[in-house]
Amino acid sequence: MSDPGLNSLLKWGIQNSEASRNDAATAQPPPEIDREALLRLMTGMSGPSDAQLMQESMQVIRNDEAKLEHRITAFDNFEQLIENLDNANNIESTGLWIPLVEQLENKEAELRFYAAWCCGTAVQNNIKTQERVSSPRLSIRLRRMANRLQLLVVGAIPALVRLATSDNERKVRKKAIFALSSSVRNFQAALDAAVEHMPAEFKPQEKLDANDMESVDKLINKLRESV
Template identity: 45%
Template sequence: MAMDPTMNKLLKWSVQNSQQQNEDGTTTAPPSASEAARTLTPDMINALMGGPSDADLMKAAMEVLHSDESDLENKMIAFDNFEQLIEGIDNANNLEPLGLWSPLVKLLDHENADMRRYAAWCIGTAVQNNEKAQDKVIVLNAIPKLVKVATTDSNPATRKKAVYAISSSVRNYQPAMNELTSNLPEGYPSDKIDASDMDAIDPLMDKLRAHPVSSA
């Protein structure tokens, strides 16, 4: 049975930071505690402490979010934890290998406004200054979904987070900017907008925030 990668790293770390016996019979002292600690990763620390890794926590949170047995309060807690975890770019980039992007985007269609709000919020957090994540938004066709939420959702807070996600997705990433301009409602600019031109993007985001939504 193959050893868990984290445990394998931990074993190597333990060997490297133990007292070494030399061929001439002398010993080499291990590094200081501070030097050894600098080479420990969060996952290795969790393994030492017996706790779950960030990847485990992210997967567990998504399971709660899609579970029919979890109530809204627990889903909100799971979403809050999930959003904090993906603030780190390493965890944000782990969304793809963990298979969490698709279930996250799917939650933009949830019947509950708070679930849609948090889904947009998490997308916005994951894609900030992260081209790898910005590309996933295009691949998963999330831009049209976000535009729909931003311009038609009955909940103002949900619309606001959708605009935040759109803004984070398109800034400094031209493919996402092009995808946005091709999916904007009537009355919005259809000409190409430079993704690095903040003076052009900011007014567009302001217009999306002020988009009139008919009351149900």
């Protein structure tokens, strides 16, 4: 059963049954029932999958005729969805990497901000996500690395460098730096690409090692100090 709400209904039923069999003085009160999940169960409606929600959000984000506030809300929803590692991995399978990276060039600063944020979220090593996923940590790192590779393949690094070093909006620059920091650590190809596209004032004199965090921080800290 993949629906969290329906899972909670099953858990509620089991706990409620156990509570009725236990001594009233010692039994813990059962949790409240998920009324929305119960309604879905009764009506046979399970709702759209996270992948569908991601695609629907991106449709709104890319719709130039939609109100900016609606596009921002859709981007916020998208970012929350991809905080989950499985959903972040689904960016590739749903064909959403290119549409996401395209938003880095959007004329609206808020949309550039969210695009950079989502790029960073999709590739960062999120401890909370690691705790929620049952796969071994090595597997999680490999899956994160796959997302970093996709970010490199679709050409996001040059765009993120431009935002991080020259965007007019400070908060956009900060999110772009966050995305770069998440992308280049432990991934030499992405770090090399970032250095290659850096303006002269940010370009390090020595070769940086993506597996050495102090080495990476020489670049990232210089970017942060410029904001």
